[in-house]
Amino acid sequence: MLQNADPLNLCLLKVSCADCTLRELCLPRRLEPIELTQLEGIVRHRRPLQRGEVLYRRGEPLRALYAIHSGSVKVHMPASGGGEQVMGFHLPGNLLGLDGCGTDSYTCTAIALETTSICELPYARLESLCALVPGLNREFRRLMGRVIGAEQAMLLMLGNKKAEERLASFLIHLSRRYCERGFSPLRFNLSMSRHDIGNYLGLALETVSRQFAHFQEAGWISVDRREVSIHQLDALEKLVTHTLEEETGNIA
Amino acid sequence: MLQNADPLNLCLLKVSCADCTLRELCLPRRLEPIELTQLEGIVRHRRPLQRGEVLYRRGEPLRALYAIHSGSVKVHMPASGGGEQVMGFHLPGNLLGLDGCGTDSYTCTAIALETTSICELPYARLESLCALVPGLNREFRRLMGRVIGAEQAMLLMLGNKKAEERLASFLIHLSRRYCERGFSPLRFNLSMSRHDIGNYLGLALETVSRQFAHFQEAGWISVDRREVSIHQLDALEKLVTHTLEEETGNIA
DNA sequence: CGCCGGATTGACTGAATTCAACCGTCGTGG
DNA sequence: CCACGACGGTTGAATTCAGTCAATCCGGCG
Numbered sequence: 001m002l003q004n005a006d007p008l009n010l011c012l013l014k015v016s017c018a019d020c021t022l023r024e025l026c027l028p029r030r031l032e033p034i035e036l037t038q039l040e041g042i043v044r045h046r047r048p049l050q051r052g053e054v055l056y057r058r059g060e061p062l063r064a065l066y067a068i069h070s071g072s073v074k075v076h077m078p079a080s081g082g083g084e085q086v087m088g089f090h091l092p093g094n095l096l097g098l099d100g101c102g103t104d105s106y107t108c109t110a111i112a113l114e115t116t117s118i119c120e121l122p123y124a125r126l127e128s129l130c131a132l133v134p135g136l137n138r139e140f141r142r143l144m145g146r147v148i149g150a151e152q153a154m155l156l157m158l159g160n161k162k163a164e165e166r167l168a169s170f171l172i173h174l175s176r177r178y179c180e181r182g183f184s185p186l187r188f189n190l191s192m193s194r195h196d197i198g199n200y201l202g203l204a205l206e207t208v209s210r211q212f213a214h215f216q217e218a219g220w221i222s223v224d225r226r227e228v229s230i231h232q233l234d235a236l237e238k239l240v241t242h243t244l245e246e247e248t249g250n251i252a
Numbered sequence: 253m254l255q256n257a258d259p260l261n262l263c264l265l266k267v268s269c270a271d272c273t274l275r276e277l278c279l280p281r282r283l284e285p286i287e288l289t290q291l292e293g294i295v296r297h298r299r300p301l302q303r304g305e306v307l308y309r310r311g312e313p314l315r316a317l318y319a320i321h322s323g324s325v326k327v328h329m330p331a332s333g334g335g336e337q338v339m340g341f342h343l344p345g346n347l348l349g350l351d352g353c354g355t356d357s358y359t360c361t362a363i364a365l366e367t368t369s370i371c372e373l374p375y376a377r378l379e380s381l382c383a384l385v386p387g388l389n390r391e392f393r394r395l396m397g398r399v400i401g402a403e404q405a406m407l408l409m410l411g412n413k414k415a416e417e418r419l420a421s422f423l424i425h426l427s428r429r430y431c432e433r434g435f436s437p438l439r440f441n442l443s444m445s446r447h448d449i450g451n452y453l454g455l456a457l458e459t460v461s462r463q464f465a466h467f468q469e470a471g472w473i474s475v476d477r478r479e480v481s482i483h484q485l486d487a488l489e490k491l492v493t494h495t496l497e498e499e500t501g502n503i504a
Numbered sequence: 505c506g507c508c509g510g511a512t513t514g515a516c517t518g519a520a521t522t523c524a525a526c527c528g529t530c531g532t533g534g
Numbered sequence: 535c536c537a538c539g540a541c542g543g544t545t546g547a548a549t550t551c552a553g554t555c556a557a558t559c560c561g562g563c564g
Contacts, residue, residue, distance in 0.1 A: 077408065080417070080493055085408045099404060101397025107404060127393075131386050138379070144396040145353025151403040152351060152359060156329065156337045158410035159454040163520065165332070194543065202411040204521050209544055225529085225543080241332055415552065446511065456553050461512055477511080477561085 015069065015119075016040055025093030025180060026067050027121075027136075027143060035135045042125040043067075049112035055096065058109045062100035064120045068092045071116025072191040075099075075108045076199075086200040088154075089113070089192055091177050097123075098147055113191040158202050161240075166201045167211040168236040171221070175230060186233070190226045267321065267371075268292055277345030277432060278319055279373075279391060287387045294381060295319075296372040301364035307348065310361045314352035316372045320344045323368025324443040327351075327360045328451075338452040340406075341365070341444055343429050349375075350399055365443040410454050413492075418453045419463040420488040423473070427482060438485070442478045 017028045017040045028036050044064075048071070049055060055066055058077055070092050079085040087108055090096055100106040130137040157169055179185035190197070198205040215221045220236055222229040230236070269280045269292045280288050296316075300323070301307060307318055310329055322344050331337040339360055342348055352358040382389040409421055431437035442449070450457040467473045472488055474481040482488070 077404070079408055079412050081412075083412060085411045087404055087407060098397065099400050101393055102395075102399070102401045103397070107401050127390070131383075131389060134383050137383060137389065141353055141379075141393070141396070143354075144393070144400065145350065145355070147354070148351050148396065148399055148403065149354045149359050151400065151407065152329065152339055155339060155403065155406055155410065156331055158407065159337045159451070160331050160335060193541095199411070205542090206522080206544080207520060210520090213544075445509095457510090458512080458554080459552060462552090465512075 015045070017043065020069070021182065022067075022069070022093035027095055027139060029139055029142075031133075031135050031139060035133050038129060038133055039136060042121060042129060044120040044122065045069075046118050046120055048115055048117040051112055051114050053112050055110040055112065055118065056106050058106050060106050062097065062104045062106060062123050064122045065095055065097040065126065066110070067095050067119040067121065069117040069119050072113045073110050073116060074113050074192060074196060075110045077108045084199065086196050089196075089200070092181055095121075095143060098144055101144070163201075163203050163207050163211055164214070165240055166203060167197075167208060167215070168239040170197065170201060171215075171228065171230065172233065172236055172240060175233065186230045188228055190228060267297070269295065272321070273434065274319075274321070274345035279347055279388075279395060281391055281394075283385075283387050283391060287385050290381060290385055291388060294373060294377040296374065297321075298370050298372055300367055300369040303364055303366050305364050307362040307364065307368075307370065308358050310358055312358050314349065314356045314358060314375050316374045317347055317349040317378060318362070319347050319371040319373065321369040321371055324365045325362050325368060326365050326444060326448060327362045329360045336451065338444075338448050341448075341452070344433055347373075347395060350396055353396070415453075415455050415459050415463055416466070417492055418455060419449075419460060419467070420491040422449065422453060423467075423480065423482065424485065424488055424492060427485065438482045440480055442480060 017023060017026070018033070018036050020026070020028075023029070028039060031039060055073060056063075068090055072092075073090045073094075073096060074086060075088045075090065075096065076084045076086045087099075090110075096110055097106060099108050126140075130140055157166055161169065174188065174190075175185040178188045192200075194205040194208045197203075198208040201208070203211075212221075212223045215236070216223055218235070220230070220232045222231065269275060269278070270285070270288050272278070272280075275281070280291060283291060307325060308315075320342055324344075325342045325346075325348060326338060327340045327342065327348065328336045328338045339351075342362075348362055349358060351360050378392075382392055409418055413421065426440065426442075427437040430440045444452075446457040446460045449455075450460040453460070455463075464473075464475045467488070468475055470487070472482070472484045474483065
């Protein structure tokens with residue numbers, strides 16, 4: 001694959017959206033080839049971020065949106081009492097920065113959880129392009145809509161699920177996302193700490209640890225440090241869907 | 253005011269967006285007069301909804317977005333175990349249905365909490381118009397961005413606030429929204445039940461009731477049935493901001 | 505007048521947080 | 535190369551906040 005031609009120097013590499021394996025997950029989802037070319041025209045590639053490096057910071061002006069090409073990113077904002085609230089974890093193909101579209105400045109801070117390469121979409125140019133390319137405009141709107149839907153799914157979770165169900169949901173969701181990206185849905189590495197998971201799910205990190213142990217004792221999964229194997233996905237799913245709702249799939 | 257000329261038959265009345273007192277809160281926020289006229293061209297006015305009537309239902313195709321002209325609307329979706337999760341309460345000037353933009357069908361169900369008059373924006377026409385009117389496109393995007401920000405604020409609340417803080421936040425938020433709309437920020441009527449409030453905040457209705465009592469004993473507020481008077485807004489605010497974060501204001 | 509739904513209040517229960525000790529791994533520096 | 539410290543994770547015990555169950559109240563409506 002083209003994008004592997006220069007693995008040591010990704011920053012100089014122009015991966016075309018058309019060739020990108022993530023196309024179907026990313027903004028270009030349903031663009032016509034010509035529209036895709038236009039979009040590619042504004043994409044910039046930056047030096048990969050190292051673990052812990054900040055992509056953008058809350059309060060900064062909305063200069064650009066960022067698509068993850070590889071790696072993963074944690075998005076969080078300050079909470080009352082000096083704490084933080086993790087708002088989400090983003091994987092390749094996800095688009096970051098949309099939270100800033102309302103106020104023209106980021107409301108969250110985005111940090112790389114591992115070495116992460118990014119495609120940058122300068123916002124002003126993206127907006128101009130949207131005005132010219134109806135398909136892009138539509139896809140962008142759709143993407144925002146899906147973000148809204150995903151956040152609602154999260155609200156639903158925090159609103160009425162117990163610790164056990166939350167962690168099960170979390171694992172299932174991650175599993176699906178990895179699967180969509182061509183990784184194994186049954187064996188993957190968590191790029192975030194227990195602390196981050198707990199914070200994201202509205203739980204104490206000890207609770208996360210205990211629930212992991214609980215799932216493991218039950219034989220549903222194995223966990224070793226950051227490595228998770230899922231043995232009985234259906235068992236986890238049964239936990240989540242007492243009666244059932246179709247999940248508003250993950251997005252951005 | 254024009255919109256009061258025919259109070260018994262609002263459905264036949266065309267309230268122009270330009271004359272609407274809610275203009276600054278609604279989609280037309282920063283449109284040029286000419287853009288405003290174009291937007292007005294697609295707005296349809298429907299018969300007012302009675303309490304309990306459904307505006308749209310989860311799963312229905314996204315035919316239109318709806319702006320509330322007067323009244324209030326509850327938006328909810330089914331939760332696991334046959335329950336419901338209340339996703340939000342909407343006041344005049346708010347735009348509903350954006351959750352459907354991701355999938356082209358509504359993910360929530362919207363129900364009038366009282367007699368409510370609505371402006372309907374057929375989605376196909378709105379999309380076409382956005383393509384033609386850059387200002388509208390920008391405002392619409394901004395609006396979606398603000399919805400994302402508001403949902404994040406809600407996630408933050410459900411993620412790490414205690415019952416007391418949640419209800420205080422809720423009251424402060426309502427107070428601000430009423431204020432923006434020209435109503436008293438210190439005395440207003442709740443159009444939703446304790447059950448709805450609790451569900452929305454991720455609390456049992458009894459907890460809501462108790463926290464109301466608690467605030468009342470402390471002298472911060474008075475509650476009688478659905479009528480709330482706030483005596484010490486600052487006390488409520490102090491509860492919410494241990495250290496402080498600026499709230500991502502309410503929206504859609 | 506009596507019923508019904510919404511709201512309040514109380515007692516009890518339990519799930520999850522908090523506090524605390526402990527373990528294992530990794531990275532650093534002697 | 536090994537020792538040490540730091541960090542992340544696990545585990546246990548005690549506490550607490552909020553949920554559940556249940557009785558009662560209140561106002562509105564038939």
